[in-house]
Amino acid sequence: xxxxxxxxxxxxxxxxxxxxxxxxxxxxxxxxxxxxxxxxxxxxxxxxxxxxxxxxxxxxxxxxxxxxxxxxxxxxxxxxxxxxxxxxxxxxxxxxxxxxxxxxxxxxxxxxxxxxxxxxxxxxxxxxxxxxxxxxxxxxxxxxxxxxxxxxxxxxxxxxxxxxxxxxxxxxxxxxxxxxxxxxxxx
Amino acid sequence: xxxxxxxxxxxxxxxxxxxxxxxxxxxxxxxxxxxxxxxxxxxxxxxxxxxxxxxxxxxxxxxxxxxxxxxxxxxxxxxxxxxxxxxxxxxxxxxxxxxxxxxxxxxxxxxxxxxxxxxxxxxxxxxxxxxxxxxxxxxxxxxxxxxxxxxxxxxxxxxxxxxxxxxxxxxxxxxxxxxxxxxxxxxxxxxxxxxxxxxxxxxxxxxxxxxxxxxxxxxxxxxxxxxxxxxx
Numbered sequence: 500x501x502x503x504x505x506x507x508x509x510x511x512x513x514x515x516x517x518x519x520x521x522x523x524x525x526x527x528x529x530x531x532x533x534x535x536x537x538x539x540x541x542x543x544x545x546x547x548x549x550x551x552x553x554x555x556x557x558x559x560x561x562x563x564x565x566x567x568x569x570x571x572x573x574x575x576x577x578x579x580x581x582x583x584x585x586x587x588x589x590x591x592x593x594x595x596x597x598x599x600x601x602x603x604x605x606x607x608x609x610x611x612x613x614x615x616x617x618x619x620x621x622x623x624x625x626x627x628x629x630x631x632x633x634x635x636x637x638x639x640x641x642x643x644x645x646x647x648x649x650x651x652x653x654x655x656x657x658x659x660x661x662x663x664x665x666x667x668x669x670x671x672x673x674x675x676x677x678x679x680x681x682x683x684x685x686x
Numbered sequence: 687x688x689x690x691x692x693x694x695x696x697x698x699x700x701x702x703x704x705x706x707x708x709x710x711x712x713x714x715x716x717x718x719x720x721x722x723x724x725x726x727x728x729x730x731x732x733x734x735x736x737x738x739x740x741x742x743x744x745x746x747x748x749x750x751x752x753x754x755x756x757x758x759x760x761x762x763x764x765x766x767x768x769x770x771x772x773x774x775x776x777x778x779x780x781x782x783x784x785x786x787x788x789x790x791x792x793x794x795x796x797x798x799x800x801x802x803x804x805x806x807x808x809x810x811x812x813x814x815x816x817x818x819x820x821x822x823x824x825x826x827x828x829x830x831x832x833x834x835x836x837x838x839x840x841x842x843x844x845x846x847x848x849x850x851x852x853x854x855x856x857x858x859x860x861x862x863x864x865x866x867x868x869x870x871x872x873x874x875x876x877x878x879x880x881x882x883x884x885x886x887x888x889x890x891x892x893x894x895x896x897x898x899x900x901x902x903x904x905x906x907x908x909x910x911x912x913x914x915x916x917x918x
Contacts, residue, residue, distance in 0.1 A: 536720070537717075539723070539727070540716065540717055540723055543723070543726070543727065543730075544713060544717075581718050583714070583717035583718030583719075584714055584717060584718060586717060587713060587714050587717040590717075591710075591713075626731075627734070627735050627738060627739060628739070630731070630732070630735045630739075631735055631739035631742055631743050634735065634736070634739075634743045635742070635743050639746075642743070642744065645732075645736055645743075645744075646736075646740070646743075646744045648697075649701075649732075649733050649736040649737065649740075650736050650737065650740040650743075650744060652701070654703075655697075670694060670697075673697070677728065677729065677732060680732065681728070
């Protein structure tokens with residue numbers, strides 16, 4: 500089940516231009532824009548909930564988007580909440596449905612062997628390798644914070660105490676390391 | 687990019703250090719805040735690279751803290767430092783809770799009042815007189831010493847002198863009569879054998895009766911109780 504995002508299938512629907520939506524979203528959103536904007540957010544939430552290694556995560560995302568479009572077409576979104584919250588609710592429900600369905604299936608069948616997209620994997624792997632290299636070039640001051648905080652999974656306070664700095668300083672160093680990394684990637 | 691209150695919770699969310707309730711609030715937020723979502727994605731890729739490639743990136747750091755036990759060490763150290771950070775002043779006061787401090791202060795005040803009000807009286811306790819069973823008509827006889835608790839076993843008993851030609855009879859009691867003697871003076875020494883019978887920590891009482899030359903009772907004292915203090 501793949502969602503086509505070309506203009507013919509999901510054309511901007513007149514319902515989306517009603518006053519309520521316009522009031523909350525200026526300029527008004529059409530379905531293409533909604534899909535483009537929310538696909539990454541929905542994907543992120545779905546992967547975090549069911550695991551990025553679960554091959555069906557993309558199917559769940561598409562189900563969510565189809566559901567969103569259907570509801571928008573039936574004017575079920577009345578602008579009581581923001582479009583983001585509206586989509587969040589649908590996403591959460593779909594994830595719960597998926598988990599329930601999966602636990603039912605598991606009663607009768609073994610879990611299918613996950614097969615992943617090899618191109619995607621290679622791409623991810625290359626990007627991760629590159630980032631790892633850049634991280635290795637950071638000053639020890641930043642590296643030790645990242646090491647203790649993320650790799651050793653210590654709390655902010657524990658890292659702070661170990662390095663004899665304030666917890667606030669820990670966050671500052673992490674944020675600065677991220678900033679440096681961003682610059683290095685752009686170069 | 688605008689600053690957002692949720693920004694500093696990104697790590698807690700990604701590292702699963704959030705309650706379900708807070709997690710939901712956070713998720714609703716990033717469904718509505720593109721800036722935060724962008725930062726979350728960026729931080730997420732940083733964390734996943736660190737988690738998967740950490741052993742390569744941090745090979746120098748890992749030499750320092752290689753084993754899990756050392757990580758435990760860091761944790762304990764962190765806890766210890768947290769405790770250390772409390773100032774000496776704070777440490778002094780955390781010895782007791784505020785409630786306990788109040789109680790201590792009240793107790794101290796009460797003790798002070800007791801000490802100031804009662805302590806001077808302890809120095810000279812009023813003589814305790816026990817009325818004898820038989821009442822005597824005539825003058826009363828005042829006993830002078832000992833009339834209060836003493837530190838030592840008294841060697842002499844003294845009383846008011848009623849004048850010439852009076853014979854005094856002294857009675858010393860423990861539970862029963864311990865010793866009795868007669869004299870014409872206003873004092874009498876305690877014989878050594880009686881003294882030996884008396885012990886510290888015990889209660890004694892004594893009285894004196896005055897007789898005329900003819901042998902008739904002319905005055906009697908009250909019975910005075912005294913104790914020889916036990917610390918001797």
